[in-house]
Amino acid sequence: MLKGSLGLIALTSLFLSGAAMAQEKIKxxxxxxxxxxxxxxxEDGIRGHQTALNVLGTKIGDKQLEFVIASTDATPDSAVRAVRKLIEQDKVQILLSPLSGDEGIAVKNFAKTHPELTFINAASGAQETTYVDPAPNFFRFNMDGAQWQVGLGKYAYEEKKYRKIATVGEDYSFIYTQVFGLVLEFCGAGGQVTNRQWVPLGTKDFASVIAALPDDVDAIYLGLGGADAVNFLNQYQQAGGKAHLMGGSIMIDQTILSSKGNAKNALIGTLAASGQADTWEDPGWQKFVKNYQDAFPPNKRFPSPSLLATNYYGSTMALILGLRAVNGDLSDNQSKLKAALAKLEIDAPNGKIKLDSNRQAIGTNFVTEVVDDGKGALFSKVVKVIPNVNQTLGYDPAVFAKIGLPSRTVPECKKY
Amino acid sequence: MTRFVERHPVWALIVIVAIAILLWLIFAVWPPGLEEAIGRKRVFLNAVFNGITLGGLYFLVASGFTLIFGLMRNVNLAHGSLYLFGGYIGYAISASTGSWILSFIIAFILTALVGVLLQVIVFRRMEGQDLRQTMVTIGLSIVFADLMLWACGGDFYQIQTPSWLIGPIDLPLITAVKSSGEPVYLRYPLVRLVIFLASVVIGVAMWLALNRTRIGMIIRAGVDDRDILAATGVRIQLVFVLVFALGAGLAGIAGVVGGTFQSLSPGEDIRFLLASLVVVIVGGMGSIPGAALGALIIGLAEQLGSVYIPTYAIVVTFLIMVLVLAVRPQGLLARR
Structure with missing residues (x-):
């Protein structure tokens, strides 16, 4: 009996897969x-991706899109391993990857070994990924970390009258890029960055880092993300920290602003800059927020999408629109798709995005301030919107090239 | 102690001088030249205190680990999962009842129960097969990690510090003297001091229980020779279950502590497993004083490292481990 029913199930599944095979798939x-x-x-990135699929659908003409999700841990080798597994085992044709800065650089280099495939960056934001020796099949529809800081330095200097700041950041490419953007603008306006502290990604005990923060500065800039940011804030509160804070793009983000506990309240009033602002009144943004909220029950999402959800939404949108433009035609090593992506302009929730000659996004940036909505939830409120931010941050490319690549000590604090 | 001095007079001198220098660094007002050379005293003192308090947390995790190993020769690689489980339980209790103390008690009881189940259902079936037990615990830790991810998600949880513990206090240690001659005292988070004191109390209680009580005597005898102990009529399985429950419960308490002054999230289990492995390897497998010494060394190395050589801070702990393995492979305070 058991054997019989097993056989039946096997047969049925065979038929089912046969039926599915009849329709052509894009993996x-x-x-x-x-x-x-x-x-x-x-997790929130994947929610953004899901939201995009809900809105745009998974059909390209008569072809069906199929997605395979792989997990990484923000290290470059985990990203390459995941991408290789997706290509070699799951036989995917297009990649939407990766999320984090160092991963981006590694996947870009890996993309060169598979020139026939198309890589769309999901959310990573290290400058080097598209600025140094870019891969012709790697497209990034989000801005990089430095672009996401445009406006912050000037606003802090001119409106908040900060003159001296210190920075604390995680020791890897994305945060280097963020501090690069901040320092360039803040020092360009006449400010001073007296001290840059770097902590390893995944640091749990920040007490000594907090003790080493200088007292004689107007504000402290935090370039942390995820668990690191939450730990820092928790211990900062316990140590009785009172300094003015400034935040990077993944520090002042729903991933942190809606964390459990009350340590996040130290962030109220914090000045930050990012590729999005939670309370932006643009109808496209509001619609995206609504779609995101409708797609998941309130306890399975943030009150408002994080930067990662927005980036994954944007990159998924670019992928689907690009495929639609060529009607799912992946022949000739996907050359038609690549050409379509290169000239694609998307109406992303966080403003219009187009690509430059390195296939890097040019988009809109937001300076924000953290506010309490009165019910204990924190949001980033827009204080300034800056359109058309390009990768050289408005500098002449020759001048920009002389500054050097973002690192622990680059750029120097001076006017370029 | 005196025997150590007699046998290694040079080493004893070095240790005494090092302790004297450390005490001077902590209590004296630093001359300006020294401040210029290695930074402000406040930073140094904070790093030392943080190292000691972090060591307290590491001790809580590692003592259970080393106790279980000492008696049962069982490398429980699911120990980190017990830590994280205790933390999540603690969070749930403190969020629903608002009581921080209660969260410790319930977390201890529940993780101890999980420990009992592990011992009865899993380890008793494969007694004496070290490799098999180790492999099973690796498997279990992966299963637990995924179950907890499923139940609690990838969010960061923080256990609310009770309001009477929030904020810093002034310690009677002078970090600097203002130009007006007024001394500046060290401000330090109260919660960390309380947690450190609690771990000292637990450590001392464990030492007393092991060395001054009948059950402690049985456990020590079991560590030395399990078979003979069983032959004398002691119900060894009961002792195993008890020790496993205690070790697991300590990991659960450590989870609540970790959730209070750091945070809980997936991946913490592995981090604390690794930390307790390093602590136990440095201190000596199976030795409670060894776990205390190892935890102190690793905690201090991490914190001083993160201040004075931030780029290489991660390497320091492992360098210490390598050094210990090279010079004294059985660990600093191991008996054999």
Whole structure:
């Protein structure tokens, strides 16, 4: 009896797969940091991706999109391993990857070994990924970390009258890029960055880092994300910290602003800059927020989408629109798709996005301030919107090239 | 102690001088030259205190680990999962009842129960097969990690510090003297001091229980020779269950502590497993004083490292482990 029914099930599944095979599929591999320090960021990224599929559908003409999701932990080798697994085992044709800065650089380099495939960056934001030796089949529809800081330095200097600041950041490419953007603008306006502290990704005990923060500065800039940011704030509160804070793009983000506990309240009033602002009144943004909220029950999402959800939404949108433009035609090593993506302009929730010659996004940036909505939830409120931010941050490309690549000590604090 | 001095007079001198220098660094007002060379005293003192308090947390996790190993020769690689489980339980209790103390008690009881189940259902079936037990615990830790991810999600949880513990207090240690001659005292988070004191109390209680009570005597005898102990008529399985429950319960308490002054999220289990492995390897497998010494060394190394050589802070702990393995492979305070 048991044997018989097993056979029946096997037969049925054979038929089912046969029926599915009749329709042509396009397989897309997606990676997100679903492990380690950045787990929450990865989860919300996937929510953004899902929201985009809900809105745009998964059909390209008569072809069906199929997604395979792989997990990484924000280290470059985990990203390459996941991407390789997606290509070699799952036979995906297009990749939506990766999430984090160092992963981006590694996947970009890996993309060169598979020139026939198309890679769309999901959310990573290190400058080097598209600025140094870019891969012709790697497209990034989100801005990089430095672009996401445009406006912050000037606003802090001119409106908040900060003159001296210190920075604390995680020791990897994305935060280097963020501090790069901040320092360039703040020092350009006449400010001073007296001290840059770097902590390893995944640091849990920040007490000594907090003790080493200088007292004689107007504000402290925090370039942390995920669990690191929550730990820092918790211990900062316990140590009785009172300094003015400024935040990077994944520090002042729903991933942190809606964390459990009350340590996040130290962030109220914090000045930050990012590729989005929670309370932006643009109808496109409001519609996206509504779609995101409708797609998941309130306890399975943030009150408002995080930067990661927005990026994954944007990259999924670019993928689907690009495929539609060529009607799902992946022949000739996907050359038609690549050409379509290169000239694609998307109406992303966080403003219009187009690509430059390195296939890097040019988009809109937001300076924000953290506010309490009166019911205990924190949101980033827009204080300034800056359209058309390009990768050289408005500098002449020759001048920009002289500054050097973002690192622990680059750029120097001076006017370029 | 005196025997150590007699046998290794040079080493004893070095240790005494090092302790004297440390005490001077902590209590004296630093001359300006020293401040210029290695930074402000406040930073140094904070790093030392943080190292000691972090060591307290590491001790809580590692003592259970080392106790279980000492008696049962069982490397329980699911120990980190017990830590995280205790933390999540603690969060749930403190969020629903608002009582921080209660969360410790319930977390201890529930993780101890899980420990009992593990011992009865899993380890008793494969007694004496070290490799098999180790492999099973690796498997279990992966299963537990996924179950907890499923139940609690990838969010960061923080256990609310009770309001009487929030904020810093002034310690009677002078960090600097203002130009007006007024001394500046060290401000330090109260919650960390309380947690450190609690771990000292637990450590001392464990030492007393092991060395001054009948059950402690049985456990020590079991560590030395399990078979002979069983032959004398002691119900060894009961002792195993008890020790496993205690070790697991300590990991659960450590989870609540960790959730209070750091945070809980997936991946923490592995981090604390690794930390307790390093602590136990440095201190000596199976030794409670060894776990205390190892935890102190690793805690201090991490914190001083993160201040003075931030780029290489991660390497320091492992360097210490390598050094210990090279010079004294059985661990600093191991008996054999």
């Amino acid at each position: 897309v591999g997606v990676t997100a940091t679903l492990e380690g320090t950045y787990t929450v960021l990865g």
